[in-house]
Amino acid sequence: MHATVRRLARSALLILALLTALPVLTTVARAQDISGALAKLTTDSYADTVEAIGQLAASGHPRAAAIVQGIQDGKLEFDAASKTVALRTAAGLVDAAKGEALASPPAGLSPVRANNRVRGVLAAAMGSLTLMSPDPAKRREAAEAVYKSRDAGALATLEAAIPKEADTRVRAAFDAARAAIVLYKTDATEDARVAASEVLKARGDQDAVATLRGLPGDTPKRVRDAAEGAAKAIETSLAMWASVQNAVYGVSLGSVLLLAAIGLAITFGVMGIINMAHGEMVMLGAYTTFVVQEVIRTHAPGLFDWSLAIAIPLAFLVSGAVGVAIERTIIRFLYGRPLETLLATWGLSLILQQTVRTIFGANNREVGAPSWMSGSFEFGNLTMTWGRLWIVVFAMAVFVGLIMILKKTPAGLQMRAVTQNRAMASAMGIRTPFVDALTFGLGCGIAGIAGVALSQIDNVSPNLGQSYIIDSFMVVVFGGVGNLWGTLVGALTLGVVNKFLEPFAGAVLGKILVLVFIILFIQKRPRGLFALKGRAVDA
């Protein structure tokens, strides 16, 4: 079934490819013939030159642009006797049609002359020649130039080029350029000019607004109103896209916060342990990624695209193991003394930072992005890097995975049991110290995984963790302690709010406002958005 569909699709693609190739083939066939035009250039008559330029411009010949440019620069020379047309270049004389060096240049070469009429034709020809360029990027560039200059001379070429254009983006650029010319063309009909403003509305960017608003005062009212209406419509849509962008970037930032905070949601939220070294667990995950990539670079460069996939389990193990060690050697002696735990883990964070600094140095370490994470894509008016998108996906995956572990696995059941009623869990034969270590290790391991993702967007340095610790606590406290869904909502809310504040307040002031907001929020709801009843994490 699937195979049939796939085969059909492949045939359809083939047919499509052939259809698109056809016009190209005909152009190639016709392009061979510029000899007539070249012959006209050897007559030293302005009328013939004008004609020749017209033919060249329409020929689509690969050398046509160079020849026309040569006339404009006075570098195209001819010999009437031998019917030779040659281009004077820095490297010497070359055959105009072939572009090869002339073996034996004739003695009596003289430049093709140009008068004002010829110059006018030349300029239009240059514009249309680039509009005709086989390279879509060049065609688009030329269309943008025409859009800006609104040169009425290019109108004819544009109108000729529009129906032939197959690339949709170039076609849109052509349409916009044509519309810009028509909109400003005083001798065009009002209907045509109103229609042009509609086309510009479709372009929908700040340039279009400027073009629409730039009409001179003596423009007919109907045209002006249409242009103003179009400009307003564009502004509305731009404002909407700006909101969409803020929301999308906010979700992206929220995902980063979620990754940083989710491990904390376990250690602080579920166990009530204040782990100030949480940021350092993230940092260890990032350095694990760095080490994995270094090993791959030297031993198996082909695996580079897999480096993150390899780093994820390793980072979980490294940070998780450090977490278990911390729990067994320090934290278990401090249960029920949250403020002391806070201080001891802060001390640990200093030790871990300094250890990493001693081993890897204080400078930022380069962590590369695999090919599938580099680059960006566009969606409507938005540009988004693949890296950011993957982090959103990854954060959600980690979140779902964690919920699954806590809800569906026996280990998760034991963790929840110990959290809810330690004495009862212990009486039922659960080894509570073991579960404590496991839970703490899980929280730290998740932080390590977060470090793998954050190594892609942040500087990998010993201070990496510090920059996340306060934000992470804010997310967990805001979302409601002991509730993973609260952490999710908290992280996304804070991310989006931050991004919406940025355009008005700037990045730093936006962040300050968010902090102040959370401080005030905690006064109102000391247990966060989604408070669980009956859990006391007080001192």
Add this chain to the structure above:
Amino acid sequence: MITHFLMNGLDARVRIALVVIVAIAILVPASNLLLPPSSPFHVPTYLVTLFGKYATYAVLALALDLVWGYCGILSLGHGAFFALGGYAMGMYLMRQIGTRGVYGNPILPDFMVFLNWKELPWYWYGFDHFAFAMVMVVLVPGILAFVFGWFAFRSRVTGVYLSIITQALTYALLLAFFRNDMGFGGNNGLTDFKDIVGFNVQAQGTRASLFALSCLLVAAGLVLTAAIVNSKLGKVLIAIRDAESRTRFIGYRVATYKTFVFTVSAMLAGLAGALYVPQVGIINPSEFSPGNSIEAVIWVAVGGRGTLVGAIVGAVAVNWGKTWFTGVLPSFWLFALGGLFVLVTLFLPKGIVGTWSEWRAKRRAAPPADATPAPAE
């Protein structure tokens, strides 16, 4: 009433500490100014300034001990009050520069000229008067602490939640003071000070006087905090620390008490910051960094929280260690500091002074302790 209140706190330990502090306040400047540099008892000026810095840290530690040791409020943002006091003093010192700045503007500090500001922001008005600046040194931290405390304590934000939001407070201030638009010199802060009440801040005599003043502030802070903790209010604070809701049910408004002591503590921290700035010659936003505030907590923990003298001992001991380490083994200082956090919380929860007095109490109580066995817990 005031005299009784102040004298009430002077138990034996506080009296001994006061004598030692006042003696240092007299002897160190005297040896620096009167003895020739060749004398073995001469204290060089750089050490005088260094010890002066320690003294201001000791006052910060006292302030923190008052709220943490006696009322159970672990503030991770006390560095903010210290820094605000410092900025208030820094603003006074900036206005004293006058035309001696790089740009020679008689009113505007250099950084404002650099930013093309045309006039002094309103909140800089009055800081050319020493008395006004000194009022601000206590008022600004005091008002911030009062407002913050009133909101937080009224809503019964306690324990680690409070610690976390105090940390967020100082972090927000850190970010704010980094901004040039705030008008506090941005990243570079306030520096290049020239005079303080007419004396050159660099002069040996000024430095010795600032040191003496810092020591006297430690002494005054000790008398004040000792008086508070030994008053009936101090007993209420301890009651709140140990059994907050019990205290509420016998009729004390816990939020009012906490706000009161938090505000007093912030004012004391502001004074410490004000004496710190002329001695180190600069105040910049890094003073707000959360790390600084937590470091102050460890001074108190090392010395022994709930023992005022311990806070002073801890601040001086840890900072002396820091100076020594950063001179001899710079890369090991963070290991040492981190280790200190871990070891003190695990093995020395009462700190140096607390453990020592416990040991002495045990020795003194040793003979009767055999007769009456310790009650089972």
Add this chain to the structure above:
Amino acid sequence: MTEALAANALLYLDDVKVSFDGFKALKGLSLTIEPGEMRAIIGPNGAGKTTMMDCITGKTRPDEGEVLFEGGTIDLTRLDEATIAELGIGRKFQKPTVFESHTVEDNLYLALKSDRGPFATLFHRLSGTEAARIDELLATIKLTERRGDLAKNLSHGQKQWLEIGMLLAQEPKLLLVDEPVAGMTDAETMETAALLRRIHASGKSVVVVEHDMAFVRELGVKVTVLHEGGVLSEGSIDHVANDPRVIEVYLGR
């Protein structure tokens, strides 16, 4: 009708409802305590005894219903714990809570009726009358010998007494006493009963929540039985002990 009932009562609860996240702790509890009355309240775990105390002392706000004090003149649901304590309602917790790092004497000193403002407290000096009152209280709760000891070094029963002493020091009009004899020896239990009777005899209203039936019998006062957030039965100990509903839910098991 309601006004008339409330006007004669020291404490008047009418149709008080409290729920926590869907769990209904009190389902329309009504209770009246006359001035100078001593009342025992019994009931199985989860009957709502502690929630009732929380509503009276301002720790929990009822969702519905009235909690009035002193002849219906004061609405307790609008006040915070400290204000209610100052009005004259003292509360002893189920788990003895005293200030462990203060001496026995200081525990009483802090509880003594006085201006509770921070500045008044800051400059307060122990007066002769206050010292005499502390001595008197120490004698009442039989802790004169231990006056200088830290409260954390007291035995469980002594802590219970110290807490009752602190209650008395507040000079309340109404004492709410939650399980005063939990963890006490029989002799201590009887002494506590005598102490509460003496307090009652001195003119104070007392509400005692207790599990220990022997102790309740020893008090010899009107008993209210709570069950599932409401009043199940009320009357003398013999009356409630013979009530078939009470036997079914509580005594019979």
